[in-house]
Amino acid sequence: MVILEASKISKTYGNKLNRQEVLRALDLQVKKGEFVSIMGASGSGKTTLLNVLSSIDRVSQGAIEIEGQNLNQLKEKQLAEFRKQHLGFIFQDYNLLDTLTVKENILLPLSVQKVKKKVADDRFNAVAAELGILDIQNKYPNEISGGQKQRTSAARAFIHEPSIIFADEPTGALDSKAASDLLNKLSDLNIKRNTSIVMVTHDPLAASFSERVVFIKDGQIYTQLNKGDQTRNEFFSDIIKTQGVLGGVQYDA
Amino acid sequence: MTLNQLIFRNFKKNFKHYYVYIFALVFSVGLYFSFVTLQFDPAMDETKGTLKGAAAMKAGSVLLIAIVAVFLLYANSLFIKRRGKEIGLFQLIGMTKGTVFRILSFENLLLYIVSLLMGVLLGFSMSRLLMMILFNVTGIEDVATLHFSFAALTQTLIVFAAIYVLILLMNFIYIKRQSILALFRSTSVAQERVQRMSWFQIVIGISGLLLIGLGYYLSSILFSKVLMMQQLFLLMIAILASVIIGTYLFYKGSVSFLFQLVRRRKGGYLNVRDVLSLTSIMFRMKSNSLLLTIITSLSALAIGLLSLSYISYYSAEKSVEQSIPADFSIAKDENIPEFTDELQKEGIAYEIDKIALQTLQADITGAVSFGSGADNPFAELAEETEMTVISDRDVPSIKVGENEVYFMNRMTLLDSFLKFQTNGEVIFSGKEGTYPLLLKSISEETVLPTRISSGFPIAVVSQNLYEEMSRDLDPSLEPEFTQYTGIHIKDRSQVKQADEIFRETELRVWAGNESKYEEFTKQKQNMGMILFIVGFLGLAFLVTSGCIIYFKQMDESEDEKPNYTILRKLGFTQNDLLQGVQLKQLFNFGIPLVVGLCHSYFAVKSGWFLFGTEMVTPMLIVMLIYTVLYSIFGVLSVLNYKRVIKDAL
Numbered sequence: 001m002v003i004l005e006a007s008k009i010s011k012t013y014g015n016k017l018n019r020q021e022v023l024r025a026l027d028l029q030v031k032k033g034e035f036v037s038i039m040g041a042s043g044s045g046k047t048t049l050l051n052v053l054s055s056i057d058r059v060s061q062g063a064i065e066i067e068g069q070n071l072n073q074l075k076e077k078q079l080a081e082f083r084k085q086h087l088g089f090i091f092q093d094y095n096l097l098d099t100l101t102v103k104e105n106i107l108l109p110l111s112v113q114k115v116k117k118k119v120a121d122d123r124f125n126a127v128a129a130e131l132g133i134l135d136i137q138n139k140y141p142n143e144i145s146g147g148q149k150q151r152t153s154a155a156r157a158f159i160h161e162p163s164i165i166f167a168d169e170p171t172g173a174l175d176s177k178a179a180s181d182l183l184n185k186l187s188d189l190n191i192k193r194n195t196s197i198v199m200v201t202h203d204p205l206a207a208s209f210s211e212r213v214v215f216i217k218d219g220q221i222y223t224q225l226n227k228g229d230q231t232r233n234e235f236f237s238d239i240i241k242t243q244g245v246l247g248g249v250q251y252d253a
Numbered sequence: 254m255t256l257n258q259l260i261f262r263n264f265k266k267n268f269k270h271y272y273v274y275i276f277a278l279v280f281s282v283g284l285y286f287s288f289v290t291l292q293f294d295p296a297m298d299e300t301k302g303t304l305k306g307a308a309a310m311k312a313g314s315v316l317l318i319a320i321v322a323v324f325l326l327y328a329n330s331l332f333i334k335r336r337g338k339e340i341g342l343f344q345l346i347g348m349t350k351g352t353v354f355r356i357l358s359f360e361n362l363l364l365y366i367v368s369l370l371m372g373v374l375l376g377f378s379m380s381r382l383l384m385m386i387l388f389n390v391t392g393i394e395d396v397a398t399l400h401f402s403f404a405a406l407t408q409t410l411i412v413f414a415a416i417y418v419l420i421l422l423m424n425f426i427y428i429k430r431q432s433i434l435a436l437f438r439s440t441s442v443a444q445e446r447v448q449r450m451s452w453f454q455i456v457i458g459i460s461g462l463l464l465i466g467l468g469y470y471l472s473s474i475l476f477s478k479v480l481m482m483q484q485l486f487l488l489m490i491a492i493l494a495s496v497i498i499g500t501y502l503f504y505k506g507s508v509s510f511l512f513q514l515v516r517r518r519k520g521g522y523l524n525v526r527d528v529l530s531l532t533s534i535m536f537r538m539k540s541n542s543l544l545l546t547i548i549t550s551l552s553a554l555a556i557g558l559l560s561l562s563y564i565s566y567y568s569a570e571k572s573v574e575q576s577i578p579a580d581f582s583i584a585k586d587e588n589i590p591e592f593t594d595e596l597q598k599e600g601i602a603y604e605i606d607k608i609a610l611q612t613l614q615a616d617i618t619g620a621v622s623f624g625s626g627a628d629n630p631f632a633e634l635a636e637e638t639e640m641t642v643i644s645d646r647d648v649p650s651i652k653v654g655e656n657e658v659y660f661m662n663r664m665t666l667l668d669s670f671l672k673f674q675t676n677g678e679v680i681f682s683g684k685e686g687t688y689p690l691l692l693k694s695i696s697e698e699t700v701l702p703t704r705i706s707s708g709f710p711i712a713v714v715s716q717n718l719y720e721e722m723s724r725d726l727d728p729s730l731e732p733e734f735t736q737y738t739g740i741h742i743k744d745r746s747q748v749k750q751a752d753e754i755f756r757e758t759e760l761r762v763w764a765g766n767e768s769k770y771e772e773f774t775k776q777k778q779n780m781g782m783i784l785f786i787v788g789f790l791g792l793a794f795l796v797t798s799g800c801i802i803y804f805k806q807m808d809e810s811e812d813e814k815p816n817y818t819i820l821r822k823l824g825f826t827q828n829d830l831l832q833g834v835q836l837k838q839l840f841n842f843g844i845p846l847v848v849g850l851c852h853s854y855f856a857v858k859s860g861w862f863l864f865g866t867e868m869v870t871p872m873l874i875v876m877l878i879y880t881v882l883y884s885i886f887g888v889l890s891v892l893n894y895k896r897v898i899k900d901a902l
Binding site: 056076077080081082083084085087089091095096097098099100101103104106107108109110111117120121124137156 | 520521522523524525528532533535536813815816818819820821822823824825826828902
C-alpha cells in the first residue's frame with residue numbers, strides 16, 4: 001500500500017530572471033512501513049525534497065499525496081492540522097524545546113489530540129523504554145547528551161503514531177556510536193510499529209539501515225538501490241559504490 | 254580592515270537591531286530635555302514665583318534622572334546580551350578584551366550622538382506641548398512660547414554623559430567577566446531548575462505575602478498614630494521596604510511554587526498554551542521576579558503619586574468650599590464698609606451673614622475617642638481645649654435644645670487623630686459656671702472659615718445658653734476673632750469682578766479676611782503645578798515600565814523564535830501559538846499591574862485625607878487611565894510576538 005505519492009514535483013526559487021530549479025519533475029513513492037533514505041551531494045535538493053514532502057514547504061508544480069490526501073489542496077491551517085495528526089519529525093539539530101523536560105517534549109504532539117492522560121503515559125513509557133530514555137525523562141535538553149537529545153526527538157516523532165516520519169540528517173551531529181544506536185532503534189521501531197520513515201542523509205552508514213536508498217542529482221532521481229536480501233554490510237558497500245559513481249567522495253570501505 | 258572600518262561596518266549592519274536601544278535613548282533624552290527646558294524657561298517664572306514650583310521641578314528632575322538611568326542601563330544590558338556571540342567571536346579571532354571594549358564604546362558613542370540629536374529635537378517640540386498643558390491645568394492665561402534653552406541643553410548633555418560613563422562601566426564589567434565559552438553558549442540555560450517542591454520555597458512565598466500584609470497594616474495605621482516627623486519617616490521607609498521585599502519574595506516563592514504545582518499536576522502532559530506561557534515564564538523566573546518587582550514598584554509609585562495629586566486637584570474646589578463658606582470673609586466689623594461700599598458703587602448685589610463668636614474652655618474627653626492609646630498628645634489637650642461657640646440663631650439649618658451642643662465644621666483630616674462620638678458629654682467652663690452639655694451631632698457643614706475656626710470643630714448652642722455664656726466669659730482667653738462676616742455675591746458672574754475690588758481694598762493683609770475666588774485660583778495653580786509635575790513623572794514611570802517589559806518580551810520572543818519554528822513544524826498553527834503568547838503577556842503585564850494597583854490603593858488609602866476630600870473617584874480615574882495606557886504596551890508586545898511567530902517558519 002502506497003502511503004506517500006509524489007508525482008512530477010518541481011520546486012523553483014527566485015524570480016523570472018533569476019530562476020533556480022531545485023527539484024525537476026521528480027516522482028517518488030513510499031509504501032506503508034517502508035524505510036527510505038534519500039542521498040545526494042550538497043545542493044542536490046535533498047532537504048528541499050524533504051521539506052515539500054513533509055508539507056513545511058509548498059511545491060511549485062506537481063502533486064503530493066499522503067494517505068490519499070493531496071497536500072496542494074490544503075490551506076495553511078489544514079496543513080498544520082495534517083502535520084500534527086499524520087506526520088512525525090526528527091531534525092539534525094534535535095529541535096527540542098529548551099523550556100520543557102524530556103517527557104514534556106515527547107508528550108507535546110499528544111496534547112492536541114484528545115488522548116487520555118493515562119493512555120498518554122502508557123504510550124510514553126513504551127516508546128521511552130524502547131529508546132532507552134526513561135531515566136532522563138525529567139531532565140532538560142541542556143542537561144543531556146546529543147545522542148539522548150536525538151532519541152528524545154525520535155520518541156517525540158513516534159509518540160502520536162504518525163503514518164510517516166521524516167528525518168533530516170538525524171545522525172549529522174552524532175558520533176558513530178550514538179548514530180548506530182539511534183539507527184538501530186529507528187529501524188526496530190520501523191518494523192515493530194510499521195511506521196514509514198523517510199530519511200535524508202549523506203552518511204552511507206546511516207543509509208545502509210534503510211530498505212531502499214534514493215539518490216538525487218540536480219533535482220532528479222539519479223538511481224535507486226534496494227536492500228532486498230542483502231546484509232547491511234553488502235548494502236553499505238553498494239551504496240558507497242553508487243555514491244562514487246554519482247561523483248561524490250570515494251570511500252575506502 | 255582597520256578597527257575603525259570594522260566598527261563602522263558593524264554599526265551599519267547592526268543598525269536595524271539597534272532600533273530598540275535607539276528608541277530608548279531618544280525617548281529618554283526627549284523626556285529629560287523637555288522637562289529641563291520647562292525648568293529653565295522664563296515663562297515658567299510666573300508659575301515658579303507664585304507657586305514655589307522651582308523646588309518641585311528640581312526634585313522632579315532628580316527623580317527623572319534616576320528613572321532614565323535605570324531604563325537605559327536595562328536597555329543596554331539587553332542590547333549587549335544580544336551581541337554576546339559577536340563579542341565572543343571577536344575575542345576568538347584574537348582581539349583583546351580591551352579592543353572589544355573600545356569597539357563597543359565607540360559604537361555606543363555613535364548611537365549616543367545620533368540619539369541625543371533626535372532626542373533634543375523631540376524634547377523641544379514636546380516641551381512646547383507640555384507647556385500648553387501646564388498653563389491649561391494651572392489656569393494661567395498665556396500663550397505658550399518657548400525659547401531654545403542652552404542651559405537646558407548643557408544640563409541634558411551633562412546628565413547623559415554621566416549615564417554614558419555608567420553604561421561604559423557596565424559593559425566593561427560585562428566583557429571582563431565573560432569567558433569566550435560563556436559568550437558562545439546560547440542563552441538557553443534554564444535560569445531555575447524545576448526543583449522538588451521545597452518547603453523553603455513555600456516559606457519564601459508565605460513570608461512574602463506576610464511582608465506585604467505587614468506593609469499594608471503599617472500603612473493603615475500610619476496616620477492614626479500621632480508620630481514625630483522622624484518616626485513617620487522611618488515608618489514610611491519600613492512600609493516601603495516590607496512591601497517591596499514582600500513583593501519580590503511573593504513572585505519568587507509563591508508564583509514559582511504555584512506554577513510548579515500546576516506543572517507537576519500535568520505530569521508532563523502539557524498543551525501548547527502551557528508550553529508558551531507556563532514553562533516559558535518558569536524558565537525565566539529568576540530574572541522575571543526581579544523585573545516584575547521593579548515594574549510593580551514603579552507602577553505602584555506612579556499610580557499612588559498620580560492618585561494623590563489628582564485627589565488634591567480634584568478636591569481643590571471642594572476643600573476651598575469647605576474652608577471658606579462665603580465668597581468673602583471679613584473678620585472685623587469696621588472693615589466691612591470699606592468693601593461693601595465699593596461693591597455698591599459697582600452695582601454688585603450681595604448678602605451679608607454675620608456670626609458672633611465667643612471662645613470657652615471645653616473638656617471634650619467624654620465625647621471623643623483617640624486613634625491610639627494614651628501616648629496621643631491630643632489626650633491631654635482634650636481636657637482643656639479652647640472652643641469657638643456660636644448661637645444656633647446664626648445657623649438656620651439646625652435647632653439646638655437647652656442642654657445640647659452640636660459640633661460643626663468637622664474636618665475629615667481630624668478623624669484620624671481623634672473621633673467624636675455623639676451622645677458624649679462636653680463640659681464648657683466659663684469664668685465661674687460650668688455647662689455640661691450632650692453632644693447631639695457632628696456635622697461637616699461649614700459655618701465658619703477654617704482660618705477662624707483654626708481647623709477645629711465649632712460648638713453650636715441654643716441662643717439662651719449662648720447669652721448665658723457670654724455673661725460668664727473667661728477674660729484670660731483672648732480669642733483672635735470675636736466676629737465673622739460672610740459676604741455672598743448674588744450674581745455668580747460678578748464674583749471675579751468683586752474679587753478684583755477686594756484685592757484693591759487691601760483688606761486681605763489682615764488675618765481672617767479672605768476671598769474664596771482668590772483662594773480657589775491659588776489652590777488650582779498650586780495643585781495644577783503639582784499635578785503637572787507628578788503627571789509628567791507618572792507618565793515617565795509608565796512609559797519606562799511599559800518599555801522595560803516590552804523590551805524584555807521582545808528579547809524573549811527572539812530567544813524563543815526557534816521554539817516557534819519547532820512547534821509550527823510539528824503542526825501547531827499560528828493561532829495556537831498566539832493564544833499561549835497572549836496568556837504569557839497577560840501574566841507579564843497583568844501581574845505587576847494588578848499587584849501595583851493593589852499596593853497603590855493601600856498607599857493612597859493611608860494618607861489621602863492629607864491631600865483632599867474625595868478619594869474614590871479621582872483614584873479610580875487615575876487607575877483606569879493608567880491601566881489603559883499600560884495595556885497599550887501589552888498589545889504592542891502581542892503584535893510583536895505575532896510577527897515573530899509568523900516569521901518563524
